[in-house]
Amino acid sequence: MRPLLLHLDHFGSFREPVSVDFSDTEYFALVGPTGAGKSTIIDAICFALYGTVPRWGKENVIAHALAPSAGSGKVAMVFESDGRRYGVVRSMVRDAKGAVRTKEARIDELDTSAPLEQAYEAVVKPLAEGENVTPEVQRVTGLEYKFFTQCVVLPQGRFAEFLHAAPRERQDLLVQLLDADVYELIRQQAAREEESAKQAASFARDQLARLSGASEEAERELSERVEALRRLAQSIDTDLDLLRAREGDIRRAEQERAAVAERQSVLSSLRMPAAVPTLASAGRAAAESLDGLSAEVASLEADDHEAYEARAALGDRAEPMAALAALDARERLTGETADARAAAQAEAASLEGIVSRLAAAEEALVAAERERERLRDAHSAADLAQRLAVGEPCPVCLRAVTELPGSADRPAHSLDDLATADRTLTAAREYAARGRSAQAKAETSAAMLAERATRLEAELAALPAPGDRAAIEGRLAAIAKADEVAAQARAAVRAARGRLDQARNDVQQVERQAETAWRTLETTRDRLLVSGAHETPPPPLTREDLHRAWTELLAWRDEAAQAGRAALAAREEELGQATARLADDRRKLGERLAEHGIVPPRGASPDQLGAAVAGTVAKVEGALERVREDRKRAAELASAVTEKEHAAKVAHELALRLRANAFERWLCAEALAVLVAGASETLRELSDGQYELALSDRTGDIEVIDFGEAGMRRSARTLSGGETFQAALALALALSGAVARGLDSIFLDEGFGTLDPATLDTVATTLERLAAGQERMIGVVTHVPALADRVPVRFEVKRDAKGSHVRKVGI
Ligand SMILES: Nc1ncnc2c1ncn2[C@@H]1O[C@H](COP(=O)(O)OP(=O)(O)OP(=O)(O)O)[C@@H](O)[C@H]1O
Ligand SMILES: [Mg+2]
Structure with a gap:
């Protein structure tokens, strides 16, 4: 891992964004007063990669990452590892409760050809985010955090950790540096291969056993x-x-x-048709019958014609029928007319009686009315007489009554007489009314009958002159007789024709039978001829x-x-x-x-026999081919068994050699011996020949050989502060240079202040020589001007009210 560009913003004492460019330097120093922020820059490298910093103590505590007054901050770094370029970014925020948490963490692979100022934008491939960033950094750098802080960054005050570490921890570090855990993986793989080779050999042996029949014989x-x-x-x-x-x-x-x-x-x-013997006689009989019937039909047809002519001579039946009907009508009308006249006369006669009865009734009515008048008057007079008074005017004659009439003069009348007279009057009225009605009816009836008689007489007059009924009926009878004769003649003809048709059919049937019999005979003979x-x-x-x-x-x-x-x-x-x-x-x-062992099915055809032979040849050839293939396969299996058994043995041996990390331990022990030997040489130079380093055979600890004390050995923990720094530096340089994995950089934070000028000079010379090799970047943090002045690139770190600042100063 070699840092190229570091970016800090509100990290630790840096409250303003700052970038530190390491790209064009191999050897640099961070200089500045106490508390300026030098160690913070080394921290930032650590934090960017692993999300934590040695001086915070516990890992995963990022509360310290943010400057106390800051709400958010960020650390980003571009670095190279194994020829590839990576960009790692971690940004923090402080939440409402004041707790700091990671806002974003990511690592990307970057394009190595991009200019450094655009490095972050030139992403080749995003690699990880969030919690996966630290494991990805470990994969990329090949170092866990705790080993990174022992052999790449030697933090202020903790540079002697590797020197003082327990042998077990050193072993772990070396395993990681040497990638020695690969040998355990190899051992596991060898064990798996041994098992798989054994299985393959066993499988091949089983297969081989199944092919035991495939012998040369x-x-x-x-x-x-x-x-x-x-x-x-x-x-x-x-x-x-x-x-x-x-x-x-x-x-x-x-x-x-x-x-x-x-x-x-x-x-x-071959059978003679049954009809053949009688067919000739049957034909003759049918022909004779046909002839007889033809003559009969001709005779009957003549009779029929005669009857037809006779009937035609009698003319149409309609004329005598009409004459007969007229005669009947005339007789009927004559009778009806006479009846009508007689009825009219009778009606007229009855009318006379009705008229005389009506006259008597009218008279009786007048008499009754008169009687009624009289009785009424009598009653009124009797009434009046009672109310008359002498001297009073008479209501009838208006003269004064002189004398009252005597009752003896008047006949006695009762009211009953008046009622009887009323009833008589009513009856007389009704009788007279009935008489009038009867008269009107009789008059109407007589008029109608007279009119009907007149009408019938007119119809009668319109009828044609009447004929002789006997003559007409005689003519009709003759016609009926002629019809009957003609019908019988026709029926006889029809029947005879039917029999004639039947006789013809019979003749035809006999002819057909004869024809069929001839045909049968001919086809039979033809068949016989053909069958030959x-x-x-x-x-x-x-x-x-x-x-x-x-x-x-x-x-x-x-x-x-x-x-x-x-x-x-x-x-x-x-x-x-x-x-x-x-x-x-x-x-x-x-x-x-x-x-030849061929048993074909019973009754097999020659083709089937040939096929059975060919099939057996093919079958035995197939069997031979299979035996040959099996023998070939058996040979292959035998060599596979040998090969797999050998492979299993080799894998077994390899696993045995690598078992229980023995090889890994041996390798680390060898590497440690080389490391300590290299460090020992450096320390001897740094200590001006006083000290060398060696490993304790008993404890595995690193000890110092003090040539100032006649080469006595003692624990490295007994060295002074300056001596400890020399020994730790010697070890760190050996570590970063001598192990298999090249560590591209080393950062030393202080410790130089404990050295005397001569030793400091030796240390400075050693560092310059290492830097000149350009194999790794060396960064030192120092207060010591004698050292700082000799470093080609210096980053001056200062701190003011606005926080820490950094400035690059070249020589
Ligand atoms: N997490 C932090 N938050 C705020 N300030 C911090 C934090 N860590 C350290 N400081 C302060 O930042 C300043 C810079 O510290 P730093 O350790 O970088 O100083 P330095 O330059 O290495 O000093 P020295 O020479 O003494 O080692 C110091 O005042 C320190 O107290
Ligand atoms: Mg410091």
Whole structure:
């Protein structure tokens, strides 16, 4: 780790932003008065990387990072490590309660070619943020915080930590510096490899055991069998061709036998159609019947025509029917007219009676009214007589009454008489009214009847002149008779025609049957001709006598069937012989195949036999191929077993050597010995030959050999302050230079004040020599002008009311 640019803002005593550029210096000094802020700059480097500072004591306490009056602050640093450039930034804030916390922490890899003032912007790759920044810094620098503060930064007052450290701590530091923990990783890996190699060897052995059948002898046997089978396969074709020829013979014989059997079957199925023997006579009978029926139809048609003519001669039935209807109408109208007239006369006669009864009723009514008047007057007079007074004017004659009428003069009337007279009057009125109504009705009825009679007479007059009813009815009867005769004649014709059609059908059917029988005969004969192979052909055909033709063909069939039976027996014989020959050849071939372990299925065809041989050849060839492959694989497995067992043994040996950190311890012990030897040499120079360093065999502590005391050994803790600084410086320089991991820088904070001028000069010379090597950056913090003046680059640190400030001063 080599810092290039450090930026502080409100960190510790720095209350204003400040940048410190280390990029162009190898050796510098931080100078300034007590409390100026020099150590704070070294702290800032530490804080930027690890987030803590040695003097704060506990790690992870950042409360001190912020200047007390500041609310926020920041430390950022650009540095190089292993040829790469990194930028680390940590910023702090103080919250409302006054507690300081990290606001941002990040580390990025930066572009090495970017100018330093733009370094932070040239981010190549963000690496970590927050809590992950410190582990990432450890990875990048290769150092934990506690070792960083022992061999890169030697903090003020704590530079002797490594000198005084316990052997165990030193071991840890060296393990880290030397990357020696890699040997433990190697041991673990070796153990894993041993296990995996053992497993692989065991697996290969198992595989090998499974291939035990793949011997040289097995390969030889299979190879011989393949050869024998190939010879068999080459020679078997002739045998198979023979078998095929035999099978061909059998097939032909079977075909011939089948052909003969087919002909026999055709012959035996030959039947004369049942109708053939009677077909000729049936034809004749049907023709005769047809002739008879034709004559009958002709005769009946003549009768029908005659009847038709006779009927036509009688004319249309409508005319006599109309005359008859007129006659009927006339008779009916005549009767109705007479009835109407008689009724009218009767009505007129009854009217006379009604009129006379009405006159009597009118008279009775007048009499009744009169009687009623009279009775009323009588009653009124009687009434008045009672109210008359002599001398008083009479209400009737207006003259003075002179004398009262006597009651004896007047007939006695009661009121009952008046009521009876009223009832009589009412009855008379009703009777007279009924008489008037009856008269009006009779008059109306008589008028209507007279009118109807007149109307009927007019209709009657309009009718045509009446004919003779008997003549008309006679004519109608003749027409009906003629109709009946004509209908019967027509029905007879129709029936006869039906029978004639039937007879024609019968004739046609016989003809069809005959035709069918001829056709059957012809096709049968053709089939027989086609089936061929008869000694004599079927008899020739002339379409003359169907029955005879059929009979001749059947006779021929019987002869041909007999010859066919003999032929069938001969074919059977041939077939038997061919089958026996095939069976014999097949058995011989089967025996040959069995010698080669080939057992084909029963009745296998020549092709199947050939395929069985070819299949066996392929199978045995496959088996041979597999045995060869297995032998090859077995050889590979055997060498794999050897190889893996060897690898397991090597890994085992390696793990054994590295076990329990033995190698790591040995390596660190060696490194420490080299380190102490280097430091011892430096110390001898610094102490002007008085001291050397050595390791205690018993405790492992670093001891000093004091040549001022005859080379006595004693604990380094017994050295004075200045001597301790010399020894610690010697160790720190050896550490940063002599171990495997190059530590690119070293910062020494004070300690020089304890040296006398001569020693200081030696120290200064040593540092200058180291810086001249340009292998690492050296930074010192000192109050000692004698040293500060010799350092080529100085950063003057001052502090005023605004906090600390820094200024670079070159020589
Ligand atoms: N966390 C802090 N906050 C505020 N001030 C601090 C903090 N730490 C240190 N200081 C003060 O900052 C000033 C600078 O301290 P620093 O240790 O850097 O001084 P120095 O220059 O190294 O002095 P010396 O020569 O005595 O070692 C001192 O006054 C110190 O008390
Ligand atoms: Mg200081």
